Amino acid sequence: MGAAPILPGFHPDPSICRVGDDFYLINSSFEYFPGVPIFTSRDLRTWRQIGNVLDRESQLNVSPGLSGAGKGIYAPTIRFHDGRFWMTTTNITDVAKGHLIVHAQDPSGPWSDPVYTTDAIGWDPDLSWDEDGNCHLAWADPRGGIAHALVNPLTGQLLSETELIWRGTGLSSPEGPHLFRKNGWWYLLVAEGGTGPGHAVTIGRARTVTGPYEAHPDGPILTHRSTSHPVQNTGHADLVELRDGTWAMVYLGVRPRGEFPRFHVNGRETFLCGVDWSNEWPVIIPDRYPEPQTTTSFIDDFTEPELHPRWISPGVPPGSFCRSNGNGGLALDPGRRAEDREAKRLLAVRAQDAQWQVTVDAPAGDLALILRIDDSHWAGVERRSDVLSARAVIGPLDQTLASATGIPPTAPLALRTRGNPQQHGVRTGPDRVELGYIADNFHVLATIDGRYLSTEVAGGFTGRVIGLEALDGPARVERFEYLADATDPSAGS
DSSP: OOSOOSBOSSOOSOEEEEETTEEEEEOOOBTEESEEEEEEESSSSSOEEEEEEEOSTTTOOOOOSTTTTTOSBOOOEEEEETTEEEEEEOBGGGGGGOOEEEEESSTTSOOOOOEEOTTOOSEEEEEEEOTTOOEEEEEEETTTEEEEEEBOTTTOOBOSOOEEEEOOSSSSOOEEEEEEEETTEEEEEEEESOSSTTOEEEEEEESSTTOOOEEOTTSOSBOOTTSOOSSEEEEEEEEEEOTTSOEEEEEEEEOOBSSTTOBOOSOOEEEEEEEEEETTEEEEETTSSOOOOOOOOEEEOOOSSSOOTTOBEESSOGGGTEEEOSSSOEEEOOOSOTTOOSOSSOEEEEOOSSSEEEEEEOOBSOEEEEEEEETTEEEEEEEETTEEEEEEEETTEEEEEEEEOSOOTTSOEEEEEEEOOOOTTOOOOSEEEEEEEEESEEEEEEEEEGGGGSHHHHOSSOOOEEEEEEOSSOEEEOEEEEEEOOOOTTTTO
16 A cells, blocks of 8 residues: 555545545644645545635634644535535534534535534534435444434434444444445444554444444454554545546555654645445455655745635634735734744644755744644744744743854745654654754754654644744745655655
């Protein structure tokens, strides 16, 4: 099975649907605003982001700071039914409201304001329809298993009693359900084993939607646990039928690097495999599709009046604090105080590669350029007047690693990551993070071990993002460049 994701970087919990020749895929987004990025493709391998489903404050309630980390939007589902796109998900910040459901005529938006399934409490909801047009809601229930009820998707009102329909195959944490019908069977695709090294995709089938469900006789249909495969933690999948009658599956995985216990840094990513059917059960075909050749490098000079949908912010809408005049450049309102640790108004993009370099031209105002997992795990370069400082925050530790004076504001701030050559018996992290600036070439102020900015250290469900924030007063950004670097000495480790 290939080691290259179709959506690299922090793109977990994929859900997919097809309309004609076009595929649409969404991911969970947790505490970041806007929520639920949406992509489209014709070949399943090359994807283009067309927006974010939850892009208004009336749709999405998230909060900044450590209190908001790990909350927000959990695993969503996208479906197309009766000429309309539907998306359901759980906002853990508002979990007591139940799951939210939105719909749209155009997948690029606008999407409706949400309705809530007040009497269905849990996470990872799914929508499906039967031959009579009844809408079925399934979700991971706190009692341990998959619950079900009929629902009116336009109002969120449940139309039947809730009941547990399957407790999974016996592994921990059955969640991420997707219900679908095929050849007289109802299939229930589930993630089990927890979203870590034991993660797996399991499936059951029944003649009626409420069961009883029998599990696939060969156990998980996909897992990489206890193997040396470069992609680990594989699970949380969704199935799609192609126009030619063949099937495919998207799922999440991580690419850990470094020495034991190994570390993944860019979050849970989206991968692709083929599916055949045998005896009315799905069979995974790992290498049906060629490795995707994803282009991740980009330059943004902010000449468009609206931000590209790739830009996100923890806990606050990006449009509430940054503006482009359409002629180039981006104005940032004052963010955190320079001495503070928690981001207040951070504009960020997902890191997507094993090695990359970011340079930022910001000729006006004090500014921070940081690499972040959360507000207790970040490192970056901060400019205050003509002083540049490399700073790292790891848990309770907050340290200035190095400083340089007399650096003009025309000198771009810069971050980059470098892989560690794998040497048996040498304890290494996944990469090295270099903090610096550009003056003809890259000047390194300080280097830190990338394991301190990994999920294995920080915890949580997200991945690294690269962010900009004005310090104390306003700032102006003229250019942001993200450059992928394929010359990674740890590739294939």
